[in-house]
Amino acid sequence: MSNPIVDAAQKHPPPERHVYTYGTAGFRTKADVLDSVLTRVGLVAALRSRKLDGKWVGVMITASHNPPEDNGVKLVEPMGDMLEESWEVIGTEMANQPTPEAVLDYYHRIAKEQNIDLRKPANVVVARDTRASGARLLGCLIDGLKASGAEYKDYGFLTTPQLHYMVRCRNTEGTRDAYGVPTEVGYYEKFSTAFKRAMNGRKPNGHLTVDCANGVGGPKLNELYKYLPSKETGLEIFVTNDNVIKPEALNVDCGADYVKTNQRAPPSSKTGPGDRCCSLDGDADRVVYYFKDEQNVFRLLDGDRIATLVASFFGDLVRTSGLADQIKIGVVQTAYANGAATDYVEKTLTLPVTCTPTGVKYLHHAAQKLDIGVYFEANGHGTAIFSHKTLEVIKNYEPKSPSEAENLETLRACIDLINQSVGDALSDFLLVETVLAHKRWGPQEWLNTYTDLPNRLLKVIVNDRNIFKTTDAERKLTSPEGIQPQIDREVQKFRQGRSFARASGTEDAVRVYAEAATKAEAEDLARKVSEIVKTAGGK
Numbered sequence: 001m002s003n004p005i006v007d008a009a010q011k012h013p014p015p016e017r018h019v020y021t022y023g024t025a026g027f028r029t030k031a032d033v034l035d036s037v038l039t040r041v042g043l044v045a046a047l048r049s050r051k052l053d054g055k056w057v058g059v060m061i062t063a064s065h066n067p068p069e070d071n072g073v074k075l076v077e078p079m080g081d082m083l084e085e086s087w088e089v090i091g092t093e094m095a096n097q098p099t100p101e102a103v104l105d106y107y108h109r110i111a112k113e114q115n116i117d118l119r120k121p122a123n124v125v126v127a128r129d130t131r132a133s134g135a136r137l138l139g140c141l142i143d144g145l146k147a148s149g150a151e152y153k154d155y156g157f158l159t160t161p162q163l164h165y166m167v168r169c170r171n172t173e174g175t176r177d178a179y180g181v182p183t184e185v186g187y188y189e190k191f192s193t194a195f196k197r198a199m200n201g202r203k204p205n206g207h208l209t210v211d212c213a214n215g216v217g218g219p220k221l222n223e224l225y226k227y228l229p230s231k232e233t234g235l236e237i238f239v240t241n242d243n244v245i246k247p248e249a250l251n252v253d254c255g256a257d258y259v260k261t262n263q264r265a266p267p268s269s270k271t272g273p274g275d276r277c278c279s280l281d282g283d284a285d286r287v288v289y290y291f292k293d294e295q296n297v298f299r300l301l302d303g304d305r306i307a308t309l310v311a312s313f314f315g316d317l318v319r320t321s322g323l324a325d326q327i328k329i330g331v332v333q334t335a336y337a338n339g340a341a342t343d344y345v346e347k348t349l350t351l352p353v354t355c356t357p358t359g360v361k362y363l364h365h366a367a368q369k370l371d372i373g374v375y376f377e378a379n380g381h382g383t384a385i386f387s388h389k390t391l392e393v394i395k396n397y398e399p400k401s402p403s404e405a406e407n408l409e410t411l412r413a414c415i416d417l418i419n420q421s422v423g424d425a426l427s428d429f430l431l432v433e434t435v436l437a438h439k440r441w442g443p444q445e446w447l448n449t450y451t452d453l454p455n456r457l458l459k460v461i462v463n464d465r466n467i468f469k470t471t472d473a474e475r476k477l478t479s480p481e482g483i484q485p486q487i488d489r490e491v492q493k494f495r496q497g498r499s500f501a502r503a504s505g506t507e508d509a510v511r512v513y514a515e516a517a518t519k520a521e522a523e524d525l526a527r528k529v530s531e532i533v534k535t536a537g538g539k
């Protein structure tokens, strides 16, 4: 007798001998080997929703900053967080079941192990970025969802953060934590209204050029901008690289990853000295700023800079609203944060810094422990989140003076302006614009806050990256044995030297990061540590 799950798995068989892993950001690889994965992710999403009493979970089809021929898929928890880690294992195992019958068996095994009642409803929100393979993969996903009897809502094209927003809105509708209206219009209205309130009469100084990586962020920003008319807000945006008709142009010579990795503006950029620019990545959950200085030198204002800017602004607002005694701010970074940024937060802003392993979920969880947690990866993923208690304090506080009242109003507006479910390039850049306008700063004043230590990031290909195991938030290697003392010995030879190596969670390589007092020394240190890694890794 036929079974819908067996039929769906049969319709989308995996290629032979391909092993899949749910990595740092879901499944991500060449789009043409993903059909079977999408169908099975549909089954896992249905199980996850049933496990959570039918709450909405999200499925986003995207490969972010990867090349156009790649694609990927990730699952989103009911409050908009990344998938819980134990379920990453379930996802991986489901994706690697060899036959349709094995898929069905595994589905029932998980239901049993997790005490899931398969008669309960399952609800899944679905969206995708603009990749050419997205439509086909959506079909594979829907086959999995239907086979498991899930209800689903397909939003078509969305940025990753918009999908997270929809999931959180749907699950909080009608509660005291209601996050917003779960429609695209709801998203634009929420963030544009919050921006106008947060600006509180200030006007941005000059225009902003936004490079959208030829991804889904382009059309969505054009839509959002309709809610922020420059006549009313003073916000003048030039949207560039927003061509989604040519999916082969996605992330090519543009976008946040290009800018951060190459430390240069997209070749198509035509801005002049002092002009503010920012670049989104392919699914618009990452943003970096940059500009040309008076000498026409490219200057990057990356995730570390956004974190320091935002943390300093919230520090000011909390103090000037009269809430300094009740609300403590902290910054969460990874080992890739520039040493100068960490120093600036600790010594100048006098705020505590937590260091976590790479990957947004680790930063997010650490930030959840703080009253206001500002977290960013150096590459531009990040946001700020407010604890329940902090939200209550801010909501209930009675200002003692007109100036306290004004600052409190700005703080309240910022809470709405920030997409607290996940880092969101659109909401993040509106926040940066707000802070710069309040501080009356251009990009040069922002850059002047501290001087980055010269640094270098290298990729080393080894036989088996899995032998590289780390501790201390990935800053020290515990395996292969004896490698860490060798790295330490090199680091000691360099002024302001710092270096670490870890296996990438998204690429088949070991990453080596080094910083030192000068560019030449940073390069040299990175090369030396790469050699140590190569020797230990057997290639």
Ligand SMILES: CC(=O)N[C@H]1[C@@H](OP(=O)(O)O)O[C@H](CO)[C@@H](O)[C@@H]1O
Residues within 6 Å of the ligand: 024, 025, 064, 336, 358, 359, 360, 377, 379, 381, 503, 504, 505, 506, 507, 511
């Ligand atoms: C050094 C670096 O930029 N690493 C990136 C990269 O992780 P790796 O595990 O280093 O490959 O991709 C992750 C997912 O997009 C992102 O969160 C992270 O910041």
Ligand SMILES: [Mg+2]
Residues within 6 Å of the ligand: 064, 065, 281, 282, 283, 284, 285, 286
């Ligand atoms: Mg991304």
